[in-house]
Amino acid sequence: DAGVIQSPRHEVTEMGQEVTLRCKPISGHDYLFWYRQTMMRGLELLIYFNNNVPIDDSGMPEDRFSAKMPNASFSTLKIQPSEPRDSAVYFCASSFSGYEQYFGPGTRLTVT
Amino acid sequence: KQEVTQIPAALSVPEGENLVLNCSFTDSAIYNLQWFRQDPGKGLTSLLLIQSSQREQTSGRLNASLDKSSGRSTLYIAASQPGDSATYLCAVTDSNYKLTFGKGTLLTVNP
Numbered sequence: 001d002a003g004v005i006q007s008p009r010h011e012v013t014e015m016g017q018e019v020t021l022r023c024k025p026i027s028g029h030d031y032l033f034w035y036r037q038t039m040m041r042g043l044e045l046l047i048y049f050n051n052n053v054p055i056d057d058s059g060m061p062e063d064r065f066s067a068k069m070p071n072a073s074f075s076t077l078k079i080q081p082s083e084p085r086d087s088a089v090y091f092c093a094s095s096f097s098g099y100e101q102y103f104g105p106g107t108r109l110t111v112t
Numbered sequence: 113k114q115e116v117t118q119i120p121a122a123l124s125v126p127e128g129e130n131l132v133l134n135c136s137f138t139d140s141a142i143y144n145l146q147w148f149r150q151d152p153g154k155g156l157t158s159l160l161l162i163q164s165s166q167r168e169q170t171s172g173r174l175n176a177s178l179d180k181s182s183g184r185s186t187l188y189i190a191a192s193q194p195g196d197s198a199t200y201l202c203a204v205t206d207s208n209y210k211l212t213f214g215k216g217t218l219l220t221v222n223p
Contacts, residue, residue: 031209043201043213056208091155098209099143103156 004104006092012110018080021107024073025094033101034067034077035091043091049075050098082111114139118202118214125192126222133187133217135202140180143209147176147187148201150216156201160187192221 005024013019025032033048047057052069060067064083069075079086089108093101115138125131135145144163148156160169160176162185168177175188189196199216206212 033209033211035211042215043203043211045210045212048209056210095209099205100146100158100161101211102158103148105155108153 004092004094004102006090006104006107008107009105010108010110012112013082014112015083016081017111018078019082019086019109019111021077021090021092021109023075023077023092023104025075025092026102027073029094029096029102030072031095031098031101032069032075033093033095034075035093035103037089037091037106038087046077079109082109084111087111114142114204114206114212116202116204116212116214118200118217120217121215122218122220124220124222127192127194129192129221130188130190131192131219133189133200133202133219135185135187135214137183137185137204137212139206140183141206142180142204143207144205145176145178145185146203146205146211147174147185148203150199150201152198159200189219192219194221194223197221 007022034046037043046059047067049069067077089106091106093103095101117136119134146161147159162169162178173190178185201216203211203213
């Protein structure tokens with residue numbers, strides 16, 4: 001298996017632009033998680049899905065952030081409009097049981 | 113709210129030394145505990161997962177222990193090598209699948 005796939009690996013954008021991050025989970029996994037990693041706050045859970053349904057989005061920082069999972073093979077995390085403080089590494093993880101998560105390589109987002 | 117603390121924040125050792133990384137958590141109602149490795153600019157690699165009912169797990173030169181009642185875990189690395197240099201993250205899972213991470217320990221193994 002190719003593991004969790006994320007794209008793009010790096011994204012540089014200007015403040016105010018829309019940013020879309022993509023994730024393909026491991027085939028057969030029914031849980032998908034989005035995390036954000038910053039130097040100040042470490043790794044934080046933003047939202048997670050079970051069977052394509054959002055279960056807990058309490059970690060989503062603001063209404064500028066939204067996440068979707070239209071099918072079992074694909075999820076997006078969108079930021080609109082983006083701000084410099086959104087600069088971070090965004091990780092996607094998937095799981096079969098929910099209790100052992102496998103992480104993707106991450107997307108490094110820089111908002112100037 | 114669960115809080116995970118890792119001590120030390122950074123550690124530098126000579127090659128061949130045995131070492132211990134520490135992790136503590138405030139809420140003992142965990143489902144499991146995982147140790148991850150993160151290389152610079154890379155994702156997270158799971159090293160060991162300990163279920164809440166277990167006391168320890170071993171993989172090669174790595175041994176992780178869990179004392180759930182006291183809210184502590186240790187990661188023991190035997191005969192350290194320069195290739196072990198990375199950031200080691202401890203994370204606990206609650207019953208709602210939420211992972212709470214520590215800030216990590218940056219390990220440098222000098223040849």
